[in-house]
Amino acid sequence: MSAVVWIAVASLAAWMWLLLGQGLFWRTDVRLPPRRDPEEWPSVCVVVPARDEAAVLPRSLPSLLAQDYPGHAEVFLIDDGSSDGTGELARELAERHGGLPLTVGSPGEPPAGWTGKLWAVRHGIGLARARAPEYLLLTDADIAHAPDSLRELVAAARTGGFDLVSQMARLRVESVWERLVVPAFVYFFSQLYPFRRIAVKGSRTAAAAGGCVLLRADAAERARIPDAIRQAVIDDVALARAVKRSGGHVWLGLADRVDSVRPYPRLHDLWRMVSRSAYAQLRHNPLLLVGTVLGLTLVYLVPSVALVAGIVTKDVTAVVVGGLAKAVMTATYVPMLRYYRQPLWLAPLLSVTAFLYLLMTVDSAVQHYRGRGAAWKGRTYARPDAVLDER
Structure with a gap:
């Protein structure tokens, strides 16, 4: 098998684990749990x-x-x-x-x-x-x-x-x-x-x-x-x-x-919302940044690339494996689109959105190393140590 197929197989394996082993994250039915009125309402x-x-x-x-x-x-x-x-x-x-x-x-x-x-x-x-x-x-x-x-x-x-x-x-x-x-x-x-x-x-x-x-x-x-x-x-x-x-x-x-x-x-508004804290989420760790970029690429970008490459090169295995990974990715996104009452044709575009998030994450790290840190409403927080301190 070609290198593209092997990478696509790894992506499909990752998606099967996410589908079944990550707490059913893709389901949107976790709403307020069963409840009853208390006898006395607290202040x-x-x-x-x-x-x-x-x-x-x-x-x-x-x-x-x-x-x-x-x-x-x-x-x-x-x-x-x-x-x-x-x-x-x-x-x-x-x-x-x-x-x-x-x-x-x-x-x-x-x-x-x-x-x-x-x-x-x-x-x-x-x-x-x-x-x-x-x-x-x-x-x-x-x-x-x-x-x-x-x-x-x-x-x-x-x-x-x-x-x-x-x-x-x-x-x-x-x-x-x-x-x-x-x-x-x-x-x-x-x-x-x-x-x-x-x-x-x-x-x-x-x-x-x-x-x-x-x-x-x-x-x-x-x-x-x-x-x-x-x-x-x-x-x-x-x-x-x-x-x-x-x-x-x-x-x-x-x-x-x-x-x-x-x-x-605007995209700028959403970009700023995500990038101001993305690198803090990674604990300002360059190795975690590299791992995240590689992970996003493998999980979200490889299925589409393998599918297109397989079609262009007439590699049936790449088309099948890449297509399966793309199908699982798309299917897991559908419940969230329904929750937001959005058209389902947006689901196949998740790889495009993931690429934007990848760029936002890298930009967050760049801003951090430029000394701008997490800037929000006129204030800049260079290093949120409390996020790191989880003893």
């Missing part, structure tokens, strides 16, 4: 870190204030040094819409060793502790919640005995680039962190989606949240790991009625 404080979010706040904050929650709940929006009037707008929205009580705080600039978001979260949790809540809902300023979102999260946490319940908000998919890139982003995330494994006690797999995290207050204290992860750029994964290391029970799944309202209309 909840909602913490929303926000930096320059005036553009999205009118679509997200009113949904939090309008939560239909039977127990006591209030919202703490922490204005992280915004220059667009985010804090003032939040107060105006609360006066206009009413609903849950809103407190707007400002922690000032983060000290050395802290990311701005986690410094804001720390300030918000500090304000919330004065109310002695049983739960904290950590949610981003671009996330819109259905009226029963908080109620359903609390019921799920209570029923299942979870210390952390997180839902991956449905991201916006309206522009051409969003349709091509966004479903794949969630697909790749679930491949790295299979949702079914996260909920298994004793499993080392841990992750959360930062846009929607319900966390028991005592679990946050045990895990020293957010101090233990103060430098983490990928703070949601670091948070879940810290909670799980401290003995907590974690659950993560896809959301039905929790949505991100932040637009990413």
Whole structure:
């Protein structure tokens, strides 16, 4: 057999393992687990870190204030040094819409060793502790919640005995680039962190989606949240790991009625979203970067290349093996496209999207070595050591 066929065989073997041995990552039926209303609803404080979010706040904050929650709940929006009037707008929205009580705080600039978001979260949790809540809902300023979102999260946490319940908000998919890139982003995330494994006690797999995290207050204290992860750029994964290391029970799944309202209309916007943290995900390790590039090439690019090469050279074996690998890859992507209500003809283009992610990952490393690190909203974080420190 030719070298192309052997490489295609390796790609097909990798896909068969991913299909059967990676926690059924490709399935999209992991939603909020079975739940029942508790006899007494616990108190909840909602913490929303926000930096320059005036553009999205009118679509997200009113949904939090309008939560239909039977127990006591209030919202703490922490204005992280915004220059667009985010804090003032939040107060105006609360006066206009009413609903849950809103407190707007400002922690000032983060000290050395802290990311701005986690410094804001720390300030918000500090304000919330004065109310002695049983739960904290950590949610981003671009996330819109259905009226029963908080109620359903609390019921799920209570029923299942979870210390952390997180839902991956449905991201916006309206522009051409969003349709091509966004479903794949969630697909790749679930491949790295299979949702079914996260909920298994004793499993080392841990992750959360930062846009929607319900966390028991005592679990946050045990895990020293957010101090233990103060430098983490990928703070949601670091948070879940810290909670799980401290003995907590974690659950993560896809959301039905929790949505991100932040637009990413251009490829540049999506590129920046991915590249700002991709190299941090690889722990700034050049060997992991090389391995990732080779892995992405073998798994996502080789099937298409082998199929085309086989057709051109009339190598039937290359066509069959490459075609089988391509078929498995395409089939595993279909459920995510259905979840995002996207046309299924996008599934064969997954190799193109994976190539874009490969370039974004390399660019993330290049920016790191240029000293730009993870740049976001006017701040640059050169090296998130908390992501590395997973003792």
